[in-house]
Amino acid sequence: xxxxxxxxxxxxxxxxxxxxxxxxxxxxxxxxxxxxxxxxxxxxxxxxxxxxxxxxxxxxxxxxxxxxxxxxxxxxxxxxxxxxxxxxxxxxxxxxxxxxxxxxxxxxxxxxxxxxxxxxxxxxxxxxxxxxxxxxxxxxxxxxxxxxxxxxxxx
Numbered sequence: 001x002x003x004x005x006x007x008x009x010x011x012x013x014x015x016x017x018x019x020x021x022x023x024x025x026x027x028x029x030x031x032x033x034x035x036x037x038x039x040x041x042x043x044x045x046x047x048x049x050x051x052x053x054x055x056x057x058x059x060x061x062x063x064x065x066x067x068x069x070x071x072x073x074x075x076x077x078x079x080x081x082x083x084x085x086x087x088x089x090x091x092x093x094x095x096x097x098x099x100x101x102x103x104x105x106x107x108x109x110x111x112x113x114x115x116x117x118x119x120x121x122x123x124x125x126x127x128x129x130x131x132x133x134x135x136x137x138x139x140x141x142x143x144x145x146x147x148x149x150x151x152x153x154x155x
Contacts, residue, residue: 009071010055016048050133057124057131060111081111106144114140 007016020034027033048056059065060080064072080092089101097103097110109127114120121140123132134140 006059006071007052009069010059010066012052012055013049016046016052018046050135053122053135054131054133057122057133060124061126061129061131103141103144105141110144 022034024035025032026035059071060077063074064070064077080094081096082091083096083098084090084092089096089099091111093113095102095112095114097106097112098108100106100108102112102114103110106123107125107128110123110125110130112124113122116136119136119138119140121132121134121137121143123130123134123144125131132143134143137143
């Protein structure tokens with residue numbers, strides 16, 4: 001399975017898992033596949049430690065490479081952060097902070113995956129070579145504000 005190979009390649013633990021809902025499925029190529037249509041599962045059903053989540057962030061930060069080896073295509077990472085025509089502040093399951101719609105006081109160069117009403121966060125900021133993984137945090141936006149209080153201008 002591709003997911004397991006990627007997670008192994010980045011040194012993730014064996015205890016991460018993905019869970020779809022038993023009563024929520026779609027048919028793909030004739031097979032029933034469980035999906036998550038919302039709810040309290042982080043990342044669309046992803047159960048993962050903050051460390052493994054940070055590893056995914058670093059993989060994205062490095063354009064899909066890990067330890068000098070290509071794990072995901074660079075094009076896939078670019079797709080994650082390409083604005084959607086109908087919602088320009090959203091990519092492929094990632095929020096784009098270009099116009100600061102999600103985190104107004106955070107740098108516009110950041111990209112984030114978030115869940116559970118914003119209490120789970122994976123923030124990747126390529127301009128700062130920064131990855132922040134936070135789970136079950138209150139007011140996680142405080143992690144994203146420049147300590148000097150300055151907010152970089154939107155380019």
